[in-house]
Amino acid sequence: MLYTVIMRENKDFLTLYKKGRYITSKYSVIYIKPNNRPYNRFGITAGKKIGNAVARNRAKRLIRLAYRNSEVKLPIGIDIVIVARSGILGIKSDEYCGYFDKYGVMEINKAVKKLVNH
RNA sequence: UGAGCAGACCAUGCGGCAGCGGAAACGCUAAGUUUACGAGGAAAGUCCGGGCAUCACAGAGCAGGGUAGCUGCUAACAGCAGCCGAGGGCGACCUUAGGGCAAGUGCAACAGAGAUAUACCGCCGCUUCUGCGGUAAGGGUGGAAAGGCGAGGUAAGAGCUCACCGGAGUGCAGGAGACUGCACUGCCAUGUAAACCCUAUCCGAUGCAACGUCUAUUGGUGCUUUGUAUCUCAACGUUGGCUCGACGGAUACAAAGUAAUGACGGCUUCAGCUUACGGGCGACUGUAAGCGUAGAUAAAUUGCCGCACACGACAGAACCCGGCUUAUCGGUCUGGUCACUUG
RNA sequence: CUGGGUGUGGCGCAGCUGGUAGCGCGCUACCUUGGGGUGGUAGAGGCCGUGGGUUCAAGUCCCGUCACUCAGA
Numbered sequence: 001m002l003y004t005v006i007m008r009e010n011k012d013f014l015t016l017y018k019k020g021r022y023i024t025s026k027y028s029v030i031y032i033k034p035n036n037r038p039y040n041r042f043g044i045t046a047g048k049k050i051g052n053a054v055a056r057n058r059a060k061r062l063i064r065l066a067y068r069n070s071e072v073k074l075p076i077g078i079d080i081v082i083v084a085r086s087g088i089l090g091i092k093s094d095e096y097c098g099y100f101d102k103y104g105v106m107e108i109n110k111a112v113k114k115l116v117n118h
Numbered sequence: 119u120g121a122g123c124a125g126a127c128c129a130u131g132c133g134g135c136a137g138c139g140g141a142a143a144c145g146c147u148a149a150g151u152u153u154a155c156g157a158g159g160a161a162a163g164u165c166c167g168g169g170c171a172u173c174a175c176a177g178a179g180c181a182g183g184g185u186a187g188c189u190g191c192u193a194a195c196a197g198c199a200g201c202c203g204a205g206g207g208c209g210a211c212c213u214u215a216g217g218g219c220a221a222g223u224g225c226a227a228c229a230g231a232g233a234u235a236u237a238c239c240g241c242c243g244c245u246u247c248u249g250c251g252g253u254a255a256g257g258g259u260g261g262a263a264a265g266g267c268g269a270g271g272u273a274a275g276a277g278c279u280c281a282c283c284g285g286a287g288u289g290c291a292g293g294a295g296a297c298u299g300c301a302c303u304g305c306c307a308u309g310u311a312a313a314c315c316c317u318a319u320c321c322g323a324u325g326c327a328a329c330g331u332c333u334a335u336u337g338g339u340g341c342u343u344u345g346u347a348u349c350u351c352a353a354c355g356u357u358g359g360c361u362c363g364a365c366g367g368a369u370a371c372a373a374a375g376u377a378a379u380g381a382c383g384g385c386u387u388c389a390g391c392u393u394a395c396g397g398g399c400g401a402c403u404g405u406a407a408g409c410g411u412a413g414a415u416a417a418a419u420u421g422c423c424g425c426a427c428a429c430g431a432c433a434g435a436a437c438c439c440g441g442c443u444u445a446u447c448g449g450u451c452u453g454g455u456c457a458c459u460u461g
Numbered sequence: 462c463u464g465g466g467u468g469u470g471g472c473g474c475a476g477c478u479g480g481u482a483g484c485g486c487g488c489u490a491c492c493u494u495g496g497g498g499u500g501g502u503a504g505a506g507g508c509c510g511u512g513g514g515u516u517c518a519a520g521u522c523c524c525g526u527c528a529c530u531c532a533g534a
Contacts, residue, residue, distance in 0.1 A: 006416070044416080053162090053434050061420060065137080093421050 003076060004067075007043035016079050021111045023104065026087035027096055028063065030104060032111050035079045042067060043081040050086050059084035062093050066100040073105045075112050 007013065020033035035041060044063050046056040063082045074080075088096060 054432095057417095057434065058420090060416090061138095065421065068137080097421090 003038075004040045004042045004071065007041045007079065007081065012041070012079065013043060013045070013081060016081055020079070020081075021115060023107045023111065025099065025103075026085060027091070027099065028085055028088060029083040030108065031079075031081045031083070032108055032115070033079045034077055034112065034115055037077055040074065040076060041079045043079075045081060045083040047083070050084055051089065055089055056084075059088050062088060062096050065093055066097045066104075069097055070101045070105050073101075074108060078108075078112060080108070 016031050016033050020031040022032070023030045044060050046059045050056055050059055063084060067082070
């Protein structure tokens, strides 16, 4: 990852859930907030609801892959957290990458513009 | 050929492109390049046992918890192996918490006359004719009613006597032992200890968020040391739950030191794996040679494509080992058994 | 990583030392009322989370297992 730091602290996640904007689909929920830093902060959540450890690991892998592929197209200086949902397990990685690359990136750019303008 | 039993093993394979993790080498450093390596039989549940670490330890007892046929294996175990007893199966074989109710206490609903001691209906004898005595064969209730069954015996009966079976005690023999066999005595004692309990035996506590090293901050707080003041000779405190015992005077104030935070270590070379030879029925073990085989910290071991087929189950290391338990698409091999058929 | 607790009618709970599974709310029918509520009577609804074992007999005792939940580091 070129200009991304991995988010670790629980309080960062909580503030993002409260104050950020979100984009939902049946595969995942994407939370976004500008952070006024020269890099992005990225986090993944795969809860117990999704399944066992194997299922959670797969969900995390797919999300990481999609983020890495589309990282160049995203704006810099945002916090982004992707929450996996159970729909992500039944599909191939191409499908999720395609969804994220086209629809997800577009929606993220829109949301960031709105937040910055406000 | 069919059915069934036991044990061992495998866990889609190959190729291409892209990507991840720590390591080593190259590189002045960095960016990076190259190389080999990179989840499991259960990694799971966390049910036992041990290592390791810290704390506490003069010692003893109690409490608490575990285990329960015998002999062995092991670092240890509630595990495993072999054997004994009991039960099941035609058999290969399987199952088994399997010490002690003649140390004590408790419980045994309903039914039944009576539940750990009895006499309702019966049977027999006597008789003042409605009672007394003797019985426990038969009836019925129950999970269980003073061993079972047959014969003798008797007024009727009864281990009262005898044979066989069962159980108990004693002796002898065999065995390492559980136990087995034989002989004699002899029939009095229901079941339940996964009821309290007794007996034998084992266990110090806490867990890698243990713990160690370095380091930022210094207001409060805890701990340690030193000094000052006050109180008192019997209390109080410590000794991981209690008691004995042992040790220590206690409290307040001041000063100094120390802890927290973060980073790194702990972190993978060992009760290690493979092969050969030897010991042992076996679990296991000895010797020799070879091998190095994950170590992350939001947490890597993957994504896509192609080919093959049986169409791919359960499932992801987090300090490390030995077991147990549970989940699992299927497949391979080995050795027994039974039935049928053919030679 | 360690140690507890709970699973019982539709819902919330009893059931302690083993011996016929109950209570409240809810549900159904009937009575009461001109009608409804309240009240009364009767009734339905449970393989006690699940698989074994001990016992004559298990919701209860023992072992395994599944789910939920709490506490501590």
